[in-house]
Amino acid sequence: xxxxxxxxxxLLAVAFALATALxxxxxxxxxxxxxxDNLVQVALGDSRRLFANHFFVKADxxxxxxxxPTIYDNKEGFDTAHMVEDTRTxxxxxxxxxxxxxxxxxxxxxxxxxxxxxxxxxxxGDSGCGHSCCLRAKAGQGHDPNCPHKDHDRAGxxxxxxxxxxxxxxxxxxxxxxxxxxxxxxxxxxxxxxxxNEAEQLLREGLQANPGDCEILLELGRVYFEDRRDAARARxxxxxxxxNWRQRQAHTTEPNLLVYATLLNNLALLERxxxxxxxxxxxxxxxKEVSPNxxxxxxxxxxxxxxxxxxxxxxxxxxxxxxSDRP
Amino acid sequence: MxxxxxxxxxxxxxxxxxxAATVAGWKSILAIAGVVIKELYxxxxxxxxxxxxxxxxxxxxxxxxxxxxxxxxxLKEICLFLIWAAxxxxxxxxxxxxxxxxxxxxxxxxxxxxxxxxxxxxxGKFFGCWLASGVSLAWFYLFLGTVAGVKEHQxxxxxxxxxxxxxxxMLGMVCALTLLGSIVFxxxxxxxxxxxxxxxxxxxxGRHLHKVALKLGEPSQTLLSAxxxxxPHLELFDARDLLIHNWGLIRxxxxxxxxxxxxxxxxxxxMLACLLFRRQAIH
Numbered sequence: 001x002x003x004x005x006x007x008x009x010x011l012l013a014v015a016f017a018l019a020t021a022l023x024x025x026x027x028x029x030x031x032x033x034x035x036x037d038n039l040v041q042v043a044l045g046d047s048r049r050l051f052a053n054h055f056f057v058k059a060d061x062x063x064x065x066x067x068x069p070t071i072y073d074n075k076e077g078f079d080t081a082h083m084v085e086d087t088r089t090x091x092x093x094x095x096x097x098x099x100x101x102x103x104x105x106x107x108x109x110x111x112x113x114x115x116x117x118x119x120x121x122x123x124x125g126d127s128g129c130g131h132s133c134c135l136r137a138k139a140g141q142g143h144d145p146n147c148p149h150k151d152h153d154r155a156g157x158x159x160x161x162x163x164x165x166x167x168x169x170x171x172x173x174x175x176x177x178x179x180x181x182x183x184x185x186x187x188x189x190x191x192x193x194x195x196x197n198e199a200e201q202l203l204r205e206g207l208q209a210n211p212g213d214c215e216i217l218l219e220l221g222r223v224y225f226e227d228r229r230d231a232a233r234a235r236x237x238x239x240x241x242x243x244n245w246r247q248r249q250a251h252t253t254e255p256n257l258l259v260y261a262t263l264l265n266n267l268a269l270l271e272r273x274x275x276x277x278x279x280x281x282x283x284x285x286x287x288k289e290v291s292p293n294x295x296x297x298x299x300x301x302x303x304x305x306x307x308x309x310x311x312x313x314x315x316x317x318x319x320x321x322x323x324s325d326r327p
Numbered sequence: 328m329x330x331x332x333x334x335x336x337x338x339x340x341x342x343x344x345x346x347a348a349t350v351a352g353w354k355s356i357l358a359i360a361g362v363v364i365k366e367l368y369x370x371x372x373x374x375x376x377x378x379x380x381x382x383x384x385x386x387x388x389x390x391x392x393x394x395x396x397x398x399x400x401x402l403k404e405i406c407l408f409l410i411w412a413a414x415x416x417x418x419x420x421x422x423x424x425x426x427x428x429x430x431x432x433x434x435x436x437x438x439x440x441x442x443x444x445x446x447x448x449x450x451g452k453f454f455g456c457w458l459a460s461g462v463s464l465a466w467f468y469l470f471l472g473t474v475a476g477v478k479e480h481q482x483x484x485x486x487x488x489x490x491x492x493x494x495x496x497m498l499g500m501v502c503a504l505t506l507l508g509s510i511v512f513x514x515x516x517x518x519x520x521x522x523x524x525x526x527x528x529x530x531x532x533g534r535h536l537h538k539v540a541l542k543l544g545e546p547s548q549t550l551l552s553a554x555x556x557x558x559p560h561l562e563l564f565d566a567r568d569l570l571i572h573n574w575g576l577i578r579x580x581x582x583x584x585x586x587x588x589x590x591x592x593x594x595x596x597x598m599l600a601c602l603l604f605r606r607q608a609i610h
Contacts, residue, residue: 062400062401062572065572065573065574066568066569066571066572066574070535072535072538072539073538106537106538106541107537107556109537109555109556109560109563110534110537112563112581112584112585113534113560113562113563115577115578115581115585116493116563116564116565116566116569116577116585117565117566117568117569118568118569118572118574159397162395162397162398163398163399163400163401165392165393165395165398166390166392166398166401167401169392169393189393193393193395195393195394195395198393198394198395202393
């Protein structure tokens with residue numbers, strides 16, 4: 001009995017000694033999950049990034065009302081999420097590509113089964129249900145007066161894009177370092193759902209997780225400039241983004257030139273609108289270096305140099321591209 | 328001591344007028360089916376799964392997403408996934424235990440001695456399980472329709488009816504297959520596990536088998552294509568995406584053809600089960 005008690009005491013002492021030695025090491029260990037108070041991160045570790053990606057793709061599948069390729073289908077037309085493509089064609093009618101990953105039916109079962117799942121390419125918020133008549137209506141040809149789908153233009157009601165938001169929210173929660181999620185969610189929130197405050201709040205969350213990120217700052221600047229009509233704050237945010245881009249990406253092997261060019265273009269348009277023509281010319285000059293459309297930009301510079309002072313004096317409205325136009 | 332019954336004796340129909348025999352046969356089948364349905368609402372499986380589904384759906388529905396109201400598709404997806412999982416569990420576990428339970432409780436002998444023919448017993452068990460699954464499905468879909476309708480302010484009753492009937496006929500195939508399994512496999516646990524694996528496998532892979540087959544060389548291509556055309560395509564009956572994303576109604580002739588496809592496979596599995604059961608010695 002005494003021997004057993006001694007053994008027990010010895011084991012307890014060894015366990016206690018080991019705990020005092022291991023605990024400080026564990027707390028400072030880089031792989032310790034206790035460093036975060038995020039329950040999801042503790043539970044899933046780095047695998048949460050995989051789930052985040054899955055839910056981001058899920059949001060795109062919702063954007064297509066369930067018409068989405070599986071791993072067994074041809075995913076050529078779906079390499080980039082279409083909801084992301086739409087954020088890059090602001091103010092323009094996105095080119096309607098007839099990505100038909102299903103192809104022709106391979107057998108009678110395949111043909112038959114297509115009646116039981118979404119088998120037509122549509123986007124949320126688009127008119128119609130995907131029938132050929134609705135697609136023609138979308139292309140501007142309108143419905144026949146007797147078409148049974150003539151109400152579908154109205155059925156594709158604005159605001160249906162809200163359905164992608166739960167998956168984007170979940171994706172952002174699972175992987176706060178995934179910048180694309182914040183930008184895409186913010187775009188749909190402010191442009192289609194008129195949720196400006198929520199978009200700004202989300203972008204600020206994104207900035208907390210990714211301090212100084214250029215893409216988030218670019219989108220935040222758009223919130224100020226396009227939605228809040230606050231040019232001063234938009235300028236500050238975009239200039240900070242430009243500064244960060246030059247510090248972080250200018251010397252990398254594959255810099256994100258699209259973000260850089262968009263920032264310069266937006267700043268140039270903002271300065272032009274604020275009648276700071278010299279600053280606008282500076283931004284256009286910087287943009288010319290990276291843009292493939294050098295001639296067009298040079299024309300704008302020339303126009304500003306010759307006509308801008310007169311326009312400023314006469315307060316004449318110039319024919320310039322909108323802020324959303326691409327360089 | 329176990330008594331071995333002569334399978335041919337017990338399988339033989341009593342010698343009475345054909346019309347009266349048919350009526351009596353259906354009475355026996357319905358009586359057995361009634362007992363199975365009563366078993367469903369006496370057991371707690373359905374209640375537990377229904378409460379769990381309702382609880383998860385309501386909690387998910389109460390989440391505030393960017394102060395945006397009327398977001399409902401994610402809720403329908405979660406709820407439908409839970410309904411599909413619950414219905415498969417209910418139908419497979421209920422069906423898998425029918426024949427083994429009768430054997431274990433020694434109630435199979437009195438049943439067959441009533442006289443109830445073996446095929447009547449199997450049909451009774453099948454209809455009981457199928458109807459019980461239908462009753463539970465109706466409750467699940469009623470709940471889903473109510474939750475979605477309240478949030479969405481749309482009541483596409485016909486779409487729900489189509490999805491429900493397709494789902495129900497799919498469960499009919501699963502019940503018939505499980506009944507066949509309960510005659511082939513010794514223990515209900517192994518039958519349940521195999522049927523769950525097969526069902527989930529067909530639901531996930533069934534649609535894509537031919538695509539995979541076309542990328543293979545011979546003879547794998549022919550073999551896999553043969554499997555593709557031979558298996559019951561349970562995934563045909565999965566109209567969840569149409570319901571979630573508010574697509575229109577399925578054409579009624581296509582819907583009826585789908586139900587017919589399910590009915591043919593159910594009949595095939597039941598016939599196989601009857602044949603095997605008829606030849607099986609009952610210990």
